Amino acid sequence: MSLNKRARSFGQWLALGSVVGAVCGVASAVFLYLLDQATHVRTSHEAIVYTLPLAGLGIGALYARWGTPIRGGNNLVIDTVHEGDKQLPVRMAPMVLLGTVLTHLFGGSAGREGTAVQMGASLADAVAHRFRVSPATRRELLAAGIAGGFGSVFGTPIAGTVFGLEVVCVGRMSYEALVPALVSAVVGDLVTRSLGIHHTVYPTPAALPLTPGVLGKWLLFGVAVAGVAVAFVELVHFLKKRLEKSVPSLPLRMALGGVLLVVLWKVVGTSDYLGLGVPTIERSFVDPTLPPEAFALKLLFTAITLSAGFLGGEVTPLFFVGAALGNVLARLLGLPLDLAAGVGLAALFGAAANTPLALSLMAVELLGAGVLPHVVIVTVTAYLLTGQRGIYPAQRIAQLKH
Amino acid sequence: MSLNKRARSFGQWLALGSVVGAVCGVASAVFLYLLDQATHVRTSHEAIVYTLPLAGLGIGALYARWGTPIRGGNNLVIDTVHEGDKQLPVRMAPMVLLGTVLTHLFGGSAGREGTAVQMGASLADAVAHRFRVSPATRRELLAAGIAGGFGSVFGTPIAGTVFGLEVVCVGRMSYEALVPALVSAVVGDLVTRSLGIHHTVYPTPAALPLTPGVLGKWLLFGVAVAGVAVAFVELVHFLKKRLEKSVPSLPLRMALGGVLLVVLWKVVGTSDYLGLGVPTIERSFVDPTLPPEAFALKLLFTAITLSAGFLGGEVTPLFFVGAALGNVLARLLGLPLDLAAGVGLAALFGAAANTPLALSLMAVELLGAGVLPHVVIVTVTAYLLTGQRGIYPAQRIAQLKH
Missing domain, CATH: 1.10.3080.10 (Clc chloride channel)
Structure with missing residues (x-):
């Protein structure tokens, strides 16, 4: 040309x-x-x-x-x-x-x-x-x-x-x-x-030299992220099928989903798991006393919301789940809290949506270059281990992961 | 699976x-x-x-x-x-x-x-x-x-x-x-x-908010990078063909290349363009008095070296050419010197090797997240404008650029 x-x-x-x-x-x-x-x-x-x-x-x-x-x-x-x-x-x-x-x-x-x-x-x-x-x-x-x-x-x-x-x-x-x-x-x-919109400003984790020990921790971290990604994808899939079968009418199904969410909200006793949940994402970077079950609860609230038919997307709730999971794993494995929250934030959605490069770059844009190479290692590990499933079933499988 | x-x-x-x-x-x-x-x-x-x-x-x-x-x-x-x-x-x-x-x-x-x-x-x-x-x-x-x-x-x-x-x-x-x-x-x-190897540590340009004015400057910058990438690829190609035709014997051809380089070295009167040239790369980030012809001279030294048959690669010399070009363009267009040198450094090789994503990521790894989104804008622009040519003719064209 x-x-x-x-x-x-x-x-x-x-x-x-x-x-x-x-x-x-x-x-x-x-x-x-x-x-x-x-x-x-x-x-x-x-x-x-x-x-x-x-x-x-x-x-x-x-x-x-x-x-x-x-x-x-x-x-x-x-x-x-x-x-x-x-x-x-x-x-x-x-x-x-x-x-x-x-x-x-x-x-x-x-x-x-x-x-x-x-x-x-x-x-x-x-x-x-x-x-x-x-x-x-x-x-x-x-x-x-x-x-x-x-x-x-x-x-x-x-x-x-x-x-x-x-x-x-x-x-x-x-x-x-x-x-x-x-x-x-x-x-x-x-x-x-x-047009005057300001985006959430996340913390900037400091760079951490990669050592064999740290690498081993990230591999375990990646396995955990993959497990949670699979749990989310399968739970949404299961709930959706089940609800569609039990309640064929969309309005009634969404009403039922709403009832479930209200009950869960009252049982849990906090509003932290409603909406986007940005305050808890921010807390995950700095608070070593974040409840360890936070990630699982947010996952449950989100799976019910989306499988019932409510609208939105998965990124920010999965940022919450990933960051809260990263917070817990940081405490278990001995990793810097902010870096682990940041890596978890990006890796979970990257694995669930089969978009490892986009989410690694998103982590750099939101959290700075200190997340490299860690976020890529965890995201790619989790991406591989989740297999061919994902939150978008319409994705064409150009290449089997193996 | x-x-x-x-x-x-x-x-x-x-x-x-x-x-x-x-x-x-x-x-x-x-x-x-x-x-x-x-x-x-x-x-x-x-x-x-x-x-x-x-x-x-x-x-x-x-x-x-x-x-x-x-x-x-x-x-x-x-x-x-x-x-x-x-x-x-x-x-x-x-x-x-x-x-x-x-x-x-x-x-x-x-x-x-x-x-x-x-x-x-x-x-x-x-x-x-x-x-x-x-x-x-x-x-x-x-x-x-x-x-x-x-x-x-x-x-x-x-x-x-x-x-x-x-x-x-x-x-x-x-x-x-x-x-x-x-x-x-x-x-x-x-x-x-x-094993005790230390890599060159490059400066970390500060983040620069992208405005329409800055975006326009980067587009011009990308056009210039594309021009230099095309000049390099075509010059190597031309010299290689020409030298192979004139001097079929490889040892004699390389000796002739050596003579050309020695003459050029004496004419130019500085050793800055020999070898990798890391000191000048570093200077490009900070020195507003870098000779404007530096990029062209390094391009010429490198094209002669490689087309004559000497061994090595293109990354570091093209880092030199790109950073020195970025230095000049920064002064012409009114862009921060360090950021423009960093963007030029990565974009030129990214365009010449048809590897825009790898080099954008390399820029982040070497220079920090402040190079985003600028380095991607320039690298992709230059990548598009260089057409199907590149420094590796063996690359398969999976997708025409258009």
């Missing part, structure tokens, strides 16, 4: 990627603003959590009425990238936004990346159709939408870029969409920040 | 990867020790550079006599990964080690990654044959050898891991060898360090 052609193609990617990124960035900013308001209302009026079953009934009714074409969520996005099927419904963006904000307002334990990815991809697909691009370009713009959504919602454009490329297949990453994904993630992040 | 099977496979990778990594680590330590001695001798007895043509004659005679099966160097390694052809000759390791040390002793301008990759891969292939592994496992051990060599010689195990996966194809990265490559790179790095 001539230099002229390359320059033109670069210009095209700059333009289209920027449009997708700008749209993703605005959507993320609106989403994060509303989420912040919802979390604020819930924490200052906790009695609202008692109405979570009612909220489930309402969101369920909404999705039962208008949500059928978008029920696949992230899996529908991944399928569309592979199969180039019909356009992702434009309604996906507002519906997943509303569903997630309501989930958090009433105390469900869910995350943000599902929402960001679905908003980003459906908006990107609208851009692709508006500009009548070729099927190949459309696929790349979908990856750019995933990257732009992920990068802007967490303030981590490089992790967003690699996530957009890495999430669609297990075991292989194609660079086809590298440039549009990077443009979209960088522009999306810039737009979200310029 | 059952958990039991996964655990066994993990155990196998830990064992085989560790063996390969340990061998690579020892080879890198010996290499770095000898290189240090050679550089010390040369800088304290500069008259030795006048004998570079004689050294070329000697190394050329050595390679003409015993080097025919290994002349492909890194390209032979990449071909073997793809085609699973006959075993890489065991002599590759000692010959490339000796050739590189002599090249540096007499003042040639070359790097280290070629040597590290060829030693690592040929030793890994010996391990593969010793243990009579399957062809698939052998391919993965070869990647582990590349990763172990690269990771241990630069003290950057994560960059080494990704380099081992990324270098064999352009536009796609397979995770097949992820675990053995990581094990080998981590163990190799541990072994090299435990």
Whole structure:
């Protein structure tokens, strides 16, 4: 390809990627603003959590009425990238936004990346159709939408870029969409920040020289992370199947999920496991008295929330589970608390979502270079040991792990 | 695959990867020790550079006599990964080690990654044959050898891991060898360090918030890096063809290359462009009076050295060229000197070798997280604009850049 052609193609990617990124960035900013308001209302009026079953009934009714074409969520996005099927419904963006904000307002334990990815991809697909691009370009713009959504919602454009490329297949990453994904993630992040959004600032663990002893501890750590990742994936899968079989009606199923969560909330006696749980994530980095069962409880709250049909994603709850697990393992194995919390935070989602490189880069963007090489060692170990399963069943297995 | 099977496979990778990594680590330590001695001798007895043509004659005679099966160097390694052809000759390791040390002793301008990759891969292939592994496992051990060599010689195990996966194809990265490559790179790095080797410590540029203005500057920066990468690749290609045609005898060709380098050295009037050039790399981070032509001169010295047939690699000379270029661009564009030098350092080799992710990670390992997201933006821009060419013609084009 001539230099002229390359320059033109670069210009095209700059333009289209920027449009997708700008749209993703605005959507993320609106989403994060509303989420912040919802979390604020819930924490200052906790009695609202008692109405979570009612909220489930309402969101369920909404999705039962208008949500059928978008029920696949992230899996529908991944399928569309592979199969180039019909356009992702434009309604996906507002519906997943509303569903997630309501989930958090009433105390469900869910995350943000599902929402960001679905908003980003459906908006990107609208851009692709508006500009009548070729099927190949459309696929790349979908990856750019995933990257732009992920990068802007967490303030981590490089992790967003690699996530957009890495999430669609297990075991292989194609660079086809590298440039549009990077443009979209960088522009999306810039737009979200310029709209006044501030992201959580995490601690910066000090660098720790890797010794054979430390390496051995990280391998055990990785085995534990893999075990928890498998437990989460299997529990969500099991609960989802079981609930769908027992209660075929979505509104009633979500109401039942709400009841379970309210009961669990009262039994546990703390609100720490509702919503995103950012305060406990921050505590995991510094508090050696964090309850050792915290990770398991957050895992349970999140599995019930998501398998019942509430909206959101897995990143932040799995950050909580991973960081709290890392906190416990640090005390057991004799590792620095902040580093272990940071490594656990990134590794658990990296293993559960089969995106080890994206999450290692996310750890660097959020926590600094001191997490290297530790976070890669743990994430790759856990990624290998979880096998072919993951939180996104639509991922194509390009390469068996072995 | 059952958990039991996964655990066994993990155990196998830990064992085989560790063996390969340990061998690579020892080879890198010996290499770095000898290189240090050679550089010390040369800088304290500069008259030795006048004998570079004689050294070329000697190394050329050595390679003409015993080097025919290994002349492909890194390209032979990449071909073997793809085609699973006959075993890489065991002599590759000692010959490339000796050739590189002599090249540096007499003042040639070359790097280290070629040597590290060829030693690592040929030793890994010996391990593969010793243990009579399957062809698939052998391919993965070869990647582990590349990763172990690269990771241990630069003290950057994560960059080494990704380099081992990324270098064999352009536009796609397979995770097949992820675990053995990581094990080998981590163990190799541990072994090299435990043998008393210290790596260059680079400055840690402060984080710089990305604004639209800064982003625009990085795009121009990326275009400049791409231009220099193309100039380097094409110049080496042109000189190599031209020299091979004019002087078919390798010893005479290398002697001629030596003469050219000595003349250039005397014309330029400084020894800054001989050898690795680490002092000038360090200067690029802090000195706003670095000669603006430094990058072009180092490029010329290196292109002559390598196209004449001297041994080594491209990483450290291209670090020099990229850092010195970054220094100049920082002054032209108004960017922080240390950050621009660091970004240039990583981006130029990343673009020239078609390994944008490995070099972005290398920048983080060497220079800290402050280089993000800048280094990725520049490296990917330059990677795209260099087109399908690169310093390793054996790379398979899995995916056209476009």
